[in-house]
Amino acid sequence: MDFDVENVLIYVDDAVRYNAINDDLAKLGQTHKTVAASTHTPTSFGSLLTGLLPPNNNIHSFKHSVPVNVRSVFDIESHGVSIAAQGGMNNSIAEMFANPPRKSINDIEPPFVHVARRPGGHAPYNGFDWDDYEYRSETALEYLWRVSSDPHTAREDYYNGVDRSFEEFKSVLQTLERRGLREDTLVIYTSDHGEVLGEYGYFGHTHLATPEVVYVPTSFIHPDLAPSDENGLLHHVDILPTVASAMSSKPDFGRVDGNREGEGRTTGYTHLNHIRYGSLPGPIEKVVSLTGGFERTIKSLWDEHGGHTFVDGHKTTSSIIYLALLLQKPFGRQVFHNKKIRDSYRRFTPGHQSYGNPQFTAEEARADIAAILSGESEEEVRDIDESTTEQLENMGYL
Template structure:
């Protein structure tokens, strides 16, 4: 029988965040490595979720909605633990070490490391986060951009997309295993708490949609959280959910360190919470439709067995986003083949999934309370290279 999380004596932390890994598609080879739990993503959008992972704050309180935002200077982050070498590594696409082509670095206000391998030349004690490829498009073995992938796959059955997605997630699990082997080869496993999680999930035909730029759904917010250490008890947490905002306080607790205020709690010191909140705000291209922003904003309250989704943008704006996607997105062929289902999803102002114990009115109240005292992240301008990079990944589609 292994030790509980609260009993671990570690001096290092490695957080691996697989991009777009769904809870229900997480490989057993990952879940069985440690103490696993269904986790609630803070958002269905990478910049927003990563900002919550590193600050322990709900999106309305850290102010990052999109890649054009940056965390405020005074915000305490995972990378601010005094006395620790900290590093953020991005492995989603092959980009030269030390370059900031991916705007996730500017969102988190960190400099890209001048190394290709996460643990190269790192000094103990350390806190390291890696954004891994996960199940992000393009799926499977496709050699090209996400844009090209969806253009070519078109209206193929959802089952074909799921099969290719599963291959991507399996490949990500193999990369995660390599990271653990690297830690072991360096003699660091005993001194390092490892966490595997994801920034958000992925739609694979649900709602008649693909990807993660659309209405909120369980497939987008339910992601894995796995705590790994040679001495840690293995198994599944089945009471409550681990939230993105719980990561920072849990890490600090395990390191016996303190930090800034958070909206989360340490699961090393207490039970997981009954529910988590998720927020999404972004825009889709609206094509030739004048006078519409194509803005999309959703709030969600989620429990172990379901939750509520509330649309914040007006119906006409949401439907304009659908029309823009039909005209410009590389996913347009799939959308056209599943149009009635997709329109129904975008038109819905409120949806309930599963059997949440909280009713819709109380869920709305919880969201409103969380939104009090909203802050704004700093606005930044994306370079042309950064915009091209996001387009290749499918974020601008």
């Protein structure tokens, strides 16, 4: 990007799959098909705001915080840094990053770096109160239970919700224009992950790494950038170095795993350590404990045409967790309705799946992933309180 800006706005609409909005975004800015860092919100935010892949920033859940030796956008000393003031969706992200100041787009003053997380396509689809970004009448879990046997309604709600959220984003651009800040502000619109809408018998995003979940849109919006969707593959870790290169102050974030505007990128890595927040029914919890605890990791590598996904874990324990999902969650109703128990079980439990038409083999993917993981370090986990755990369960997380 051949310009220098003073301000940066990183706007993350939750759970927006690439094909839900890329045409509209391409009318506003330089838009890229993007490989999400994870299928789980905190893990993707970790990469979005540090420029490091999940194995290198060790943010795998809402129980993790940014390590002291890792820099993020909130460490830019020369600017006022902040995260959106409204909505519980921003609270959990703020806690991960040591609670930066909370402000609205009307309150921030230059020079600023501001981060906002909005509902986008998160369940309950099209079910948020747009004055405070909280659930309007039912939780994500309640909503998914209600619509899991009606994929048509869920998809209609989803796209309506994404459209409504995108209108909110355009109003933010208008606010920047009204305040005379558009010329000196780089706006980045992206999503943390996509969403499965009944495909493979699933709704949501944390259980599988599939094209519907992995591919998200990213757009760099500025008056000097020509709107287009022909801009090559991007990864979440490319956003921070792109931001740094566009800022007049040229902040130094130390080591990053991404490249400016995704230069030279042909593949992107998506990582999930499946974290349990709540508890399982007593007998199932006991069996899981006896089999060594629940450790399930999804590792996948993608190019613009498709990817290879590898699920690692204990086959017996993963099978027990799958059974618990069938019995306890809306997931079970989804799978029974779609009559895809065998297929969904195969995708959930340890093994390999290929999606689309990736231009590399499974063996090449395994080798590249092994190289990415070779520098993985120890993670530190913090406790989260009961109210946070309950909120995460209401959002549909196991």
